[in-house]
Each structure stands twice: as C-alpha cells, then as structure tokens.
Amino acid sequence: MSTSYSLRYPEEIKFGSGASANIAEVLPPEGPVLLVTGRSALSNGLAERFKKLLASHEIIDATGMSSPEPTLECVDAIIETGRAGNAKIVVAVGGGSCIDATKAAAAIIPESPAKTADFFNGERSVVKRGLFLAALPTTAGTGAEITSNAVLTESALKIKKSIRSPFMVPDTAIIDPELTISSPPGVTAASGMDAFTQALESFTSSNANSVTRPLAETSMVKIFANIAAATADGSDLNARTEMAEGSMLSAMSFSQSGLGAVHGLAHPIGSLLKLPHGKVCAILLPVVMKWNKTVCELEYARIADACGVSKGADGMIEAIRNLNAELGVPDELRSSGLDDKHFDFIIKNCRSRSMSGNPRPMSDDDVEELIASLIRPLV
Ligand SMILES: [Fe+2]
Numbered sequence: 570m571s572t573s574y575s576l577r578y579p580e581e582i583k584f585g586s587g588a589s590a591n592i593a594e595v596l597p598p599e600g601p602v603l604l605v606t607g608r609s610a611l612s613n614g615l616a617e618r619f620k621k622l623l624a625s626h627e628i629i630d631a632t633g634m635s636s637p638e639p640t641l642e643c644v645d646a647i648i649e650t651g652r653a654g655n656a657k658i659v660v661a662v663g664g665g666s667c668i669d670a671t672k673a674a675a676a677i678i679p680e681s682p683a684k685t686a687d688f689f690n691g692e693r694s695v696v697k698r699g700l701f702l703a704a705l706p707t708t709a710g711t712g713a714e715i716t717s718n719a720v721l722t723e724s725a726l727k728i729k730k731s732i733r734s735p736f737m738v739p740d741t742a743i744i745d746p747e748l749t750i751s752s753p754p755g756v757t758a759a760s761g762m763d764a765f766t767q768a769l770e771s772f773t774s775s776n777a778n779s780v781t782r783p784l785a786e787t788s789m790v791k792i793f794a795n796i797a798a799a800t801a802d803g804s805d806l807n808a809r810t811e812m813a814e815g816s817m818l819s820a821m822s823f824s825q826s827g828l829g830a831v832h833g834l835a836h837p838i839g840s841l842l843k844l845p846h847g848k849v850c851a852i853l854l855p856v857v858m859k860w861n862k863t864v865c866e867l868e869y870a871r872i873a874d875a876c877g878v879s880k881g882a883d884g885m886i887e888a889i890r891n892l893n894a895e896l897g898v899p900d901e902l903r904s905s906g907l908d909d910k911h912f913d914f915i916i917k918n919c920r921s922r923s924m925s926g927n928p929r930p931m932s933d934d935d936v937e938e939l940i941a942s943l944i945r946p947l948v
Pocket residue numbers: 711763764767832846850
C-alpha cells in the first residue's frame with residue numbers, strides 16, 4: 570500500500586490582520602478586474618472598500634452577484650459579466666459560496682462559449698489555468714481560497730457536487746481576519762463548524778498521512794478553543810484570527826486527504842432541505858462520529874487530548890454535542906424538514922469521493938439507519 574502526498578496550494582498565501590489592504594500589489598499590473606462578492610458585501614461596506622483598493626485597475630462590477638450555495642445559473646451570470654467586460658483578472662471577496670462560484674467562473678470565462686453545465690455534467694473538464702484569481706475569504710469556514718474544487722448546485726434536480734481540477738486552485742489567497750468581523754453569529758458558527766468538521770474528517774480519513782494529520786490537529790485545537798468566542802463577540806480579533814488560521818489549516822489538510830461521511834451526506838441533505846452547508850455538517854458530525862467510533866476510537870481520544878477534553882472518544886463526541894448546543898445548532902433534522910421520503914435521494918446521491926474516504930465503509934442500510942436517527946433519535 571502506498572501513501573499519496575499531493576501539496577497543491579495557491580502560489581502565494583498572505584495571512585494576517587490588514588493583509589487585504591495591499592491587494593492591488595499581488596495582482597498582475599494590467600487588465601480589467603472582475604470583482605465578485607455576495608449580497609452582504611453591498612450592505613456592510615466591503616464592496617465599496619475593495620472598489621477603492623482596486624482603483625489602479627479597471628473594474629468590472631460583479632459585486633452582489635454571488636448567492637449562498639451557488640447555482641449553475643449564478644455562475645453563468647458571473648461568466649457572462651466577465652466575458653462582456655473582457656476580464657483578465659478575477660477577485661472574489663466573500664464566503665465559501667462566493668469563492669466557489671468565482672473559482673468556477675475564472676476557469677470557464679476563457680472557454681467561451683462554454684457554460685457551467687458543460688463542466689458540471691462532465692462533458693468538459695478544466696484542463697488548463699483560467700484567469701488569474703485572487704480569493705479573499707470573509708468567513709472562517711470552507712477554506713475555498715486554498716482548494717481546487719467549486720461546490721455548485723443544479724437547482725432543478727437538487728444535485729450538489731463539485732467541479733474539480735488542479736488548475737482551479739486560486740493563484741493568490743489573502744486571508745485577512747479583519748474581513749471576517751462582519752460575519753454574523755449564525756454564519757460564524759456554521760462556517761466554523763464546517764472547518765472543524767473538515768479537519769476532523771481529514772484526520773480520520775483513510776487517506777490521511779503524516780503531513781495532513783498535524784495540520785488537521787492544529788486546526789481543530791484552534792477552532793474548538795475559539796469558535797464560541799468568535800460567535801458571541803464578532804469583534805474579538807484574537808478569536809477571529811485563530812479561527813481564520815484554523816480554517817486555512819483545515820483546508821490545507823483535507824485538500825490532500827479528502828473528507829468523510831459527514832461531507833458525503835451533507836451535500837444531498839443540504840441541497841434537498843436548502844440548509845447552509847456548515848449547519849448540516851455540524852448536525853451530522855456527532856452522529857457520524859458515534860457511528861465511526863468503532864474504528865476511530867484512538868484518533869478521537871487523541872483529538873480530545875489535544876483539545877483539552879476529558880473522557881477520550883466519548884468525551885469528544887459529547888463535547889461537540891455541547892458545543893453545537895452552545896452555538897444554537899439543533900441535534901436533529903426533523904425540524905428542518907427531513908422526512909422518510911428523502912431517504913432514497915440521499916442514499917443515491919451520497920456516494921462521493923468524501924464518502925469513499927470514510928474510515929468505516931457505510932452500506933445503503935447503514936446510511937438509512939443513520940439519517941433515520943436524525944428524525945427519530947435512537948434510544
Ligand atoms: Fe465542508
């Protein structure tokens with residue numbers, strides 16, 4: 570058996586408070602810049618701030634064009650705006666959804682007249698680098714600024730999956746914890762639990778290696794210690810900085826190792842129930858950990874030790890349940906609309922790369938039993 574080490578990160582990562590102020594210096598000197606944000610950047614001042622910071626370039630305005638859990642139509646609209654303005658550089662300022670939508674757009678814009686569906690449906694692949702892309706996260710969550718995939722949703726069929734290519738890793742990531750201060754408590758909690766889940770699933774993945782485990786462990790320690798503080802007081806810059814670094818390390822780890830059953834299940838459940846990805850991950854995490862425990866007891870005990878939690882693996886699962894409760898995350902999906910009639914769809918659509926990396930193989934019957942417990946808690 571061989572171990573695979575594949576370290577593909579942005580060529581340049583700038584991390585630290587205030588790092589985004591120098592964005593113009595890291596971009597190629599010439600060419601129109603397609604500036605993409607989500608809607609919240611229009612009201613919290615970030616869109617205007619970045620227009621000023623990019624004044625040395627011509628700006629093609631796609632601020633407000635990205636949407637949460639982006640659809641193929643959302644990406645197509647960004648692509649059309651970029652092509653119409655002859656964009657040469659792309660800048661994404663936003664959460665994981667915005668960065669994913671922009672990442673796909675930067676790859677597809679030069680492939681005119683191709684549309685997002687051509688790549689999503691597998692008719693085409695991203696086989697070369699697209700436009701120069703700088704990614705600036707405004708949440709500490711998915712780590713999309715580091716990774717090579719873009720999670721998109723086909724709205725009619727409710728299919729959520731990735732377009733993936735080594736050529737889609739952003740050229741530059743600027744991780745400025747000050748940009749996350751405007752992130753509201755619900756988003757901070759959900760995206761932070763996504764980053765924690767990614768680190769934990771990376772740590773226990775069947776493809777984990779001696780590079781990924783320390784990255785994942787440090788990530789979990791930082792996020793576990795700071796997520797409640799960052800959620801309770803968004804202006805706590807120390808907590809925001811620890812969360813931002815934890816999220817970056819999580820992505821550096823899972824982009825090599827892959828994930829596990831939480832992410833395998835979170836995509837079909839999230840697209841069915843229209844729930845934020847991080848919230849679904851947080852709800853699923855302790856349930857999947859309990860199921861995986863028979864093969865991961867030592868790893869969970871080591872995580873507990875690192876995070877300062879007593880009583881080993883069981884103590885860690887309980888600590889995550891308690892953390893979810895403190896963050897306002899429910900422990901079931903019944904109130905979000907999960908129903909027996911959804912089981913077939915979830916079973917059919919959960920067999921992703923994440924699922925195959927889960928340390929304990931999960932049969933269709935196992936999946937059904939597990940998701941049923943989120944409607945009818947096991948006693
Ligand atoms: Fe995730």
